[in-house]
Amino acid sequence: MFSKNQKLKTWAKRIAYGFFITFAVLLCFYGSIYFGFWGEIPSAKKLANLKQSQATQVLDTNNDLIGKFYIYDRQSISYNDFPQHLIDALIATEDTRFYEHNGIDNTSLLRVFFKTILLSDKSSGGGSTITLQLAKNLYGRKDYGFLSIVVNKLRESIVARRIEDIYSKKEILTLYFNTVPFPDNTYGIESASQKFFNTKTRLLNLSQAATLVGTLKANNGYNPRLYPESSQQRRDLVIQLMKNQNLITEQEAKAVINKDIELDYQYYAPNQGLAPYFRAEIKKQLDAILQEKKYKNPDGEAYNIYHDGLKVYTTLDNNLQRYAEEAMQEHMASLQRQFEKAYGQNAPWLKNKPAFLAAKKRLKTYRKLKQQNLSDKAIEDSLNKKHKTELFSWDEPTVENLSTLDSLEYYSKFLNAGMLSLEPTTGAIKAYVGGIDYRYFQYDHVSQSKRQVGSTFKPIVYTAALENGMEPCSYFSIKEVTYTDVNNWTPKNASEVENKDLNYSLAYALSRSVNTISVKVLQETGIDKVMEQAHAMGIKSDIEKVPAIALGTSNLSLMELATAYTTYVNQSKPSKPVFITKIEDKNGHVIATYEDLNPETPKTEAFSEDTRQVMLEFLKETVNNGTASRLRSTYNFSNDIAGKTGTTQDNKDGWFVGIMPKLVTVVWVGNDNQQIGFSNTSIGQGANSALPMFAKFLQKLNSDPNYQNISQARFVKPSEKVLKAIDCELTKEESFFKQLFGNKKSEKPFKKKKKKGFFSWLKKDKDSI
Template sequence: MNINKVKLIKWAKRIGYGLGILLAIFIGFYSSIYFGLWGQIADSEELARLKQSQATQVLDVNNDLIGKIYVYDRQSIKYSDFPQHLIDALIATEDVRFYEHNGIDNKSLLRVFFKSILMSNDSSGGGSTITLQLAKNLFGRKDHGVFGIVINKIKESIVAKRIENLYSKEEILTLYLNTVPFPDNTYGIESASEKFFNSHTKDLTLVQSAALVGSLKANTSYNPRRYPEKSNTRKNVVIQQMEKYGYLSASEATKAKTDSITIDYQNYAPNEGLAPYFRAQIKKQLDSLLKQKKYFKPDGEMYNIYHDGLKIHTTLDNTMQRYAEAAMKEHMRDLQRQFEKAYGQNAPWLKGKHAFEAAKKRLPVYKKLKAQGLDEKAIEDSLKQEHQTDLFSWDETTVKSMSTLDSLEYYSKFLNVGLVSLDPSNGAIKAYVGGIDYGFFQFDHIVQSKRQVGSTFKPIVYTAALENGMDPCSYFPIKAITYTDVDNWRPTNAGGSEDDDMNYSLQNALSNSINTIAVKVLYETGIANVIGQAKNMGIKSNIEAVPSIALGSSNLTVLEMATAYTTYVNGSKPSNPVFITKIEDKDGNIIASYEDLHPEDNSNTAMAFSDDTRQVILEFMKATVNEGTAARLRSTYQLSNAIAGKTGTTQDNKDGWFVGIMPKLVTITWVGNDNQQIGFSSTGLGQGANSALPIFAKYIQKLNADSNYNKITKASFETPSETVLNSLDCEATSTDGFFKRLFGNNKDERKFEKKEKKKGGGIFGWLKKKDKEEQ
């Protein structure tokens, strides 16, 4: 045997041994992965019961998505919901031999090996199949150091083959499209469709499908919101691939390439998007509801609102909410500018002012530093340290370096807002605006904030008066008097009209919000009777038994006041506010029905007052809109709807209120500063008719322009009974008559002693009778 041949055989053996050793090492390495030495791999049993975290959906009354509660923004749909062009785009772009391989595409792997590794050609594409990507999406990747990429790839190949053995190709596509990550931290095609195009997956166009499939290559780079040009270029690559593999004709591809991507972005993040305050309240209610054992899963586990893909059906109306938010922003942007301009350089929120110093000492960080024993100078120095912070603005959010004290001064100037609209017939909340921006001001001004309600409490006082026997045509002198039983308290009227010698009817007094008469009506009726009336109308907060409640000194929530006012258009019964109507699991099975969630039946609620009283007070509040303090609804905003209402302004112009009552909608708006030491600089600016009423007016204007809401906007009040109309047949004012002749020499400072009156009794009831005798 020739020596060269011997050498060749030796080398062949060495190579063989070397390859054998490498193969043995690879087999050992592969086995170590397969049997879990590098972490457990999902077995067939686990894969057969795949459970992916799904976002809980919050739906409006029309089943439109208004928000989600999630760790991962994902919601699953069925294969039948995928349009064919979506499937075609995915196959053509990500895995053209998807229907031919068993999870591993050997041809693609060879192409990658030879072109990418041996020939350094980056255009060869990737060797990952849809099934391999699914395996990665389902179980993620772990850090195994320098061997990480190899170990993870082998794990994914094992899982991919198991998936192919367990599931059909349609099922794999369904799993993939329901779990694959899209831009903006979005998981699954349905969530991506709703976020970027405000559309369900089944309604996606070819161009929209191509854009979303194109983004899978690089979520950040091809984000259609952030990088529209790059997204469009990538979309055209997908279209080209579809044409290449016969999914589109040349003409179809050409047209699709020329069509641009139009984004209709919907943000469902907890702090952003539509109705964030409402969604936060829904989450609070769910946290409480789902802890009740009757709402546990069949297996005894508690439902998890972050993972179980629940569907929460609510009363909110998506469109009405948009109108309400738009109206709020339009008005508050302008009001904030006026508010700051009116104060100028003497604003109470500026450093060194009393309101600022008091707010500083309420800061948690101030209290923490104080508890550590630091003196005022050290605390001040600490609070002056600057840091980067996002700043809210009515124009746009900016980032600026500022200290805690600078930030406090900046944010202390902002007015905030609350708006709620209810269907009075059932308490369904149709619109809910808890503040000007949830991302920066998460305090909910509908249910968390209790503020003085001002003159919006007066209708309750007058309601109690009528219920306790007072005649609707009772007259009261507008003149101010001093109450010796309340530290010589002397309530007055805006504009100084308390010195007038005229007597006002109840309707005229309420529609013009006369303070002096409201207190006299309270005394005539009895404080206990007024408080009892408020409780019967659904107010649950404590109301202090003091005469100033006639002027709205009580601190109540916006939702409480809305509940009370529903009585005037709901058969004299308060409507219990309703947020959630039904809860379903991810498969549509009902977990909690309306009856489960709301066992109380409004029809069984006792009437808070008589029908006659209800009709009389409604007439009083119609006059408020037609000729009283809310007349600008007619003059300035040209609203011709059937509206009754009441304005409210509190002491030092710190709170502005407006209540708008329509036959099928009760809406309350509130405006004020969260720091209750800061009010408006003038009544002209801060009164409810100027600060709160315009939000309601702009909101109703938008509803009027939408014919879909004609049932609300064109509804009419019932015609008052003949008895009610007769009881209101009197002049708005009267002369003092016999009363003035008898007591005309008495001076303004005459004291009025508090007395408990019988129905229709007392000096003012007697005055009414004597005046009618003289007329």
């Protein structure tokens, strides 16, 4: 038998062997992690050259953030941008010994190991230092089965020690704040500050800083947008911890705790937020720019807009953009109600109406099913299958159980809009509204859409006439004329005139948008010369060589029209719209300048200075007494404004162009289905459908003292020569002999046109004011 001492020695040896074996196993286990058996661990060299994916920022003309392009919503800032109370909140909440340890809290690490392995307590986590969290943020975690938490913790401890050896505490805090995830797929404190409070990190107050730090424990559970009460309780706990550690006073803590969290949430997702159509166009342009060989990063590779943290400086003014969007929303919500009420039960978008049936056949789903040789009944059954669909509404978005055809009918009723404001002397785009809501209507009506422009084309006709020798005080009869050489075409006016024996001056005819006279002016000038004038004014689209262009039957983009109208306040030269002024990399190095992106092209005057001054006076008359006079009578504007309304055949498109000395604004309203127009001219005319959007925009502009340089700008007085040239009666009676024998001059035939496409313009002869 063994003695008692021998037994003790035997157990001691066993325990020692056990400890040795355990230590050896742990050492081997740790070594397997250290040497990469469980996955590569970044070396000190890699850690010293950290490259984190960063969002490309889109900035407005005031350097305010208006959007981002990203996979991970992250943008980096320096340590000096962190307010002290933000740093204090983080350390008080996450790592009170941050300045004392070397990156690892050994006690917590052992607790996690023994409780997890020996006691299978999965809730034993916690105790991570800021450096350990940084390691996790930088490299994430992998799944290693039941050993996941231990392997990941040990990997992070190795990385954390290396980080502490390479970086100072300030640098670690900078890396942490720039990489830590916040709610709503947001990475980094700067992105979170911008998103949740619409402010920069350096301007965060104590409450905002504590709120964001509080979300780090549980991004979703403490999301202040989704769970404001839980988030506020968490914020108050952070504040209490700061007070307990004497980082803030009791008075400061009470001041925060007694107030609710006030969010100013910003949507920077592509489909949401300010100026989504503009941002989509910026992305297109940026993609094209960065594909050029001369724009490469220091490694010789192409820049990636989703990873490289570029800064794109644009011409947009975020305040003017906000005013434009608000004006559009206010007007279009009201106009939509008018539009639907006027049609009642006879709406053309209802099922089985021609416009609806034509739209159905244009559906991608319909065409795809048709290609499968399915029967009409099978196609109809497929298109009638219902599913939950989120629907746009001018009140609140709703979710309903609708079929494809139900959705088509629903969306076919909505009017859409486009609006562009630019600085005429530079072409700088200040406001850009491509549609009513980018989430549901992604077709851009500023740069993509081309629609008939109606009477907004008439000033181009009159400009060509003046340039080719027509006197400003020329008079034309308002009477209708039938052009026998153009298939007996008889242009008509939008409304009846009491005295048909009147002759109208050019100013009066243009300001009242008289169709019959516009055609006669075109006839006198010549179609070729009018087309040449249009192209000289910046219009790039093809213009069909037919007399009906005098009534605006050409399809042009809103941007082209805006370009043409800049000539009237830019020394007769068209201004090319400018989007981007500069591109920088994440370190502030300039990649491309304004001169690179907007190469100077020789600009020649599209017409003479005298013609410019005369036309501007004609367009002022349109606002003062003509078709746009409600700007004076209804809205009581005293601003210097010139402009032109326009409406197309069957009230399909409503237009308004507003010209101010320092801002040119073009507005379009219509239905995306060009078979659907307004039910009557009183609602559909440009003065009612488009002009009020400009008016609401101008109201907001006038009320903002920061924009007095635009709102109070005055047109330069015309020269004495021009004032004398336009000093004539607006109308005058026809002479007895003209009444007796007719105005033969106005019946001068047009040059014959080739038969191809002949009827395409003939049916578009009616243009409302």
